[in-house]
Amino acid sequence: MRILRALAALVLGTSLTAPAAAQAQTGTGTVRTDTLWAQALGVQKALTVYLPPSYHRGTSRRYPVLYYLHGKTGNERNWVDAGALHRTMDSLIAAGAPEAIIAMPDGDDGWYTTWGVLPDMGPCERDTTRREPAATYCVPWTRYDDYITFDIVRWVDSHYRTRADRAHRGIAGLSMGGYGAITLALNYPTYFAAAASHSGVLSPRLLPDSVQKSRGVKYARDREEMALAARSLWPQLWTAFGHDSIAWRGRDPQVFAERLASRVKAGKATWPALLIDVGVDDPWHAQNADFDATLTRLGMPHTYREWPGTHNWDYWRSHSPESLRFLLDRVAR
Template sequence: MGPHRDNHPLMRAHAAVTVVALVAALMAPSAAAAQQTAARQGTVRTDTLWAQSLGVRKALTVYLPPSYGTSTRRYPLLVYLHGRGGNERDWTNAGLLHRTMDSLVSAGQPEAIIAMPDGDDGWYTTWASLPDAGCATDTVRREPAATYCVPWPHYDDYIARDIVAHLDGHYRTVGTRESRGIAGLSMGGYGALTLALAYPDVFAAAVSHSGVLSPRLRIGAAVTDSLRYGREMNELAAGVRHLWPSLRAVFGSDTLAWRGRDPALLAERLKARVARGEAQWPALRFDIGVDDTWTPQNRDLAASLRALGVAHEYTEYPGAHTWTYWKAHAAESLVFLLTRTGGKE
């Protein structure tokens, strides 16, 4: 099955063929191009910061572009969010995002600083309740309770305020809304879009890869069904499948709390703010593999945005919920964000 594209009339048409050709070129570089790329590699480092919104110190992976150490210029800031069960090293260790960025720079794309924060399993939102007092450690990565079990789980403010302030304060970022973009995969895809919609003063563009983008959608419901969203907790539990324990802990046991964290509702609220001249609409893009569990949710959000008449891009590709898929499409999200934050058309 070929790519599916949401052809909304207000959508900024992305040059899909150009990006696909660029990705193909990156996958099979010539010897000369390989030498040039090797000579122009960025650096990856690990920071720690005090996250006031969480009440703990957190780790942060930072990519600095090839020219950072030899210039005095300022750079756009891109934030890349990991998925559930992941950490701040996922995008470099598993996704090789830094190498993809190096290759794009060698191909003529703008340089940027990339921040990859540790978001725990917090869904990049403010929790409906405080964490379980019995929380001990993150068993997936054996992170100690001192940094995993946060006392004040405001993971949205943590990204939009603490992380951005740390990068703006410690690195040569441009430091404006127009110079910032955000992206993520799975849980991080949800986070990227909801943060851009909730903090349009901070981010100018957002991309979701394989995101959980319509968490209230009932299993098997059509996008034309006016009753397609769960009204009882058991319907919500069935709809999010294996994510239920994680999402219930974060979103709570109140259907209104789930509705308040729904990307479609956040988009509706932001559209009203934009109409009043109070905010700007961020550039939005989301994609997913046709064999992914969350494809119906992505289609539902695309339908909701079309109904609202707001600009967005939505694409489906072959693939599933895997790093094979995310690595294959990381260059596309980088180009989308760089185009909108770094001045490259």
């Protein structure tokens, strides 16, 4: 039986941490990795999926889904391997929290947006520093927002027993993934009812205080100022966000919030529940505070929290229970 189970896992493109029936009996979820064709990217991609303890108990029960996005240089296994998100979810369920499926896609370093510039495949394919093969990392079509919202959501809804509607979907992420979670929730409010960001890059045009004082302007207006705002992220963001201020505005969470807020106030859209947290020593702390100020100015409901900590897994592991509870309270009750 063990050999047959292992062969089945290989055929399905999955890896199981333990026999599903045994895990259901012990109250622990199942973690597996699927492989799917991502039409928006033009390549095969990996997707790590957490199935709650009761999933394999022979019922027809359907579950809400939480999508967790990794940060820059991460992959679909980060939230499990570094964040122990599956264990945190098991603990919450054991304490009485509702069950949910968690889907953790491979987002490359794509910033969960459609890039402003098509990638140069040659240098990407010659990059040997990544553990991921060039065949899946060097994508010909960089539509990472469509990939998450359409390819991944459709795959999960068609392969698992989900409650396949907006009211039962939440999305979260850290750093680059925090940017992705917030922007996808604001751009696709008919798909996600709630979103949470840990240490997200949420105001990418915000200039450092010293530059604001010397230039008398708060947000970047040209390429030089965009590089100052992006700091260490500039080599990636100028490709993903584009080469001019118009392209950057078109990918700015503040602009998305303003646009959706106007539609909500006109009765044409629904505002997602938002949770934003950041460490007080995080290098992107000012961006999070600035985004909080924007949402407050717009009069749009949200939860904003600052905690001791910086931009690392110690912080994200310790605060992932809060995002899980926040999302579960809104999509699983």
